[in-house]
Amino acid sequence: MVTDRDAASSTAFENDDTFTTYTQWIEHNNNKNTPGQQRQQQAQGQQQPVFMERPLNGWVINLTSMNEPCNRLIHSSAHCLKFLTQEHEYLIPATPEQKATAADAPIMDFHIFWRGPISDKLSLSAHSFIFTQPLERSHLHLWIDSADLPNGEPEDYTQNQFSAPLVSPPLNKHISIHVWDQAAELKYSYPEDDDNTDGDDETELKVLKQKKAPVKPVALSDEARFLILNRNGGIYLDADVLLLKDMSPFYDSGLEFAYEWSRTRMYNTAILRLYKESTVARRILDGARAREKEIMARKLQILKQEAEEGQEQRLVKRGEMRPDEIYHPARLRKYLRPQDGRIEGNGLIMMSPAVFDPNWLRVDHAEAKSADAEKMVEDLKSFPDAFSIEEAVCPFQKQQQEAPQFTAGPEVFFQGAYAYHWHNNWATPIEPKSWMGHMRQAYDDFVAGRRPNLYGEML
Numbered sequence: 001m002v003t004d005r006d007a008a009s010s011t012a013f014e015n016d017d018t019f020t021t022y023t024q025w026i027e028h029n030n031n032k033n034t035p036g037q038q039r040q041q042q043a044q045g046q047q048q049p050v051f052m053e054r055p056l057n058g059w060v061i062n063l064t065s066m067n068e069p070c071n072r073l074i075h076s077s078a079h080c081l082k083f084l085t086q087e088h089e090y091l092i093p094a095t096p097e098q099k100a101t102a103a104d105a106p107i108m109d110f111h112i113f114w115r116g117p118i119s120d121k122l123s124l125s126a127h128s129f130i131f132t133q134p135l136e137r138s139h140l141h142l143w144i145d146s147a148d149l150p151n152g153e154p155e156d157y158t159q160n161q162f163s164a165p166l167v168s169p170p171l172n173k174h175i176s177i178h179v180w181d182q183a184a185e186l187k188y189s190y191p192e193d194d195d196n197t198d199g200d201d202e203t204e205l206k207v208l209k210q211k212k213a214p215v216k217p218v219a220l221s222d223e224a225r226f227l228i229l230n231r232n233g234g235i236y237l238d239a240d241v242l243l244l245k246d247m248s249p250f251y252d253s254g255l256e257f258a259y260e261w262s263r264t265r266m267y268n269t270a271i272l273r274l275y276k277e278s279t280v281a282r283r284i285l286d287g288a289r290a291r292e293k294e295i296m297a298r299k300l301q302i303l304k305q306e307a308e309e310g311q312e313q314r315l316v317k318r319g320e321m322r323p324d325e326i327y328h329p330a331r332l333r334k335y336l337r338p339q340d341g342r343i344e345g346n347g348l349i350m351m352s353p354a355v356f357d358p359n360w361l362r363v364d365h366a367e368a369k370s371a372d373a374e375k376m377v378e379d380l381k382s383f384p385d386a387f388s389i390e391e392a393v394c395p396f397q398k399q400q401q402e403a404p405q406f407t408a409g410p411e412v413f414f415q416g417a418y419a420y421h422w423h424n425n426w427a428t429p430i431e432p433k434s435w436m437g438h439m440r441q442a443y444d445d446f447v448a449g450r451r452p453n454l455y456g457e458m459l
Helices: 007-014 022-028 035-043 063-067 077-084 096-104 120-132 182-189 200-211 217-232 279-308 312-318 329-336 435-447
Strands: 059-061 091-093 108-115 138-145 175-179 234-237 241-243 257-260 267-274 349-351 419-421
Touching: 108 120, 108 217, 120 138, 120 175, 120 241, 120 435, 138 217, 182 217, 217 234, 217 267, 217 279, 267 329, 267 419, 279 329
Parallel strands: 108 138, 108 234, 138 175, 257 349
Antiparallel strands: 059 091, 234 267, 241 419, 257 267
């Protein structure tokens, strides 16, 4: 990528030996606007270029520093986001162990699972990856299940207005589309599932699994993310997640993580980091398989009873052959710690909701009872609001005098947060002057070379 910095400052920033602390980095950039100053300028109607700096190479998150400012029981999400804009407060140099782990995976792999034709919303999420991540070391993998399409064949991506840009230069260098093969993925993660049987019950269980009703798309997605990450490693994103900042400090931290489901102490795996064939991945896969066998054995017993009464077909038609959603986030804690289901010490870090889902606690009316003065400028009372409420607070900015003005969206949307989860608004239209309308315009302009991204870089 090419930035708009002068050659000297660009060379200094890219040299790992130049900056050893964030204090030096801040001093080097002390002529730039801080997020706090930016909001003040917005309130005063000023129009100034405001670009973020990418995280220092080899610096990772320090969970200890983030615990108190982003504790939802103490502070509001706004308080957490204000803290997250000050990266020098919670990013630290990687340890030798973290550097070694990161060196084993120099490319940041992101994965999204999708069923059916590529839509405007999936395209939006894919473009957020292009807009925010360091493309010289990042790749997005779209795993497409075409089972519901005619003949189960993949669509012609070049003929779909939303997928065509993803499979064409320059984006196809950074995005790959894969055909989802459920049987192959299951075979990789469960190689012991062969044709061997240990008796009549095992044989009947296999037959029963073949009869079960098709898995619902949501449950299939819950399963697919663990199969994908167990085989490939990386960060999984739900298709309704926008990336807002460079994820490398999380990716290189050596941590495996998800985030909290609002205020429930239950994992939300809309963003999930696992290493290839890791212990955490194996525990979840094995726990899910044991749960499935338990459920199927119970179904088999019911089936035998129903068959004796001549009601087998009725049972199958009712769909009772389908196991419960065994990969649902509500079950993960038990898989990770079968003895008690606690979060502590189970290997999967639970991040604060505000880090990846900054609007959720507010929508759920679950904000902390605090005296925090910080208030988020985004006036979104529900998740559809980001798509439908027009006249979002997106000021015009200038990169340089001779450059055209552009409308800021990503620069000022939930500043500090690393992602935004918009929760299943697949059918909600994107109004041009809404927050998502501004985001889409920014992404399109960036790809077309009409504006820089939020780091001042041109594609």
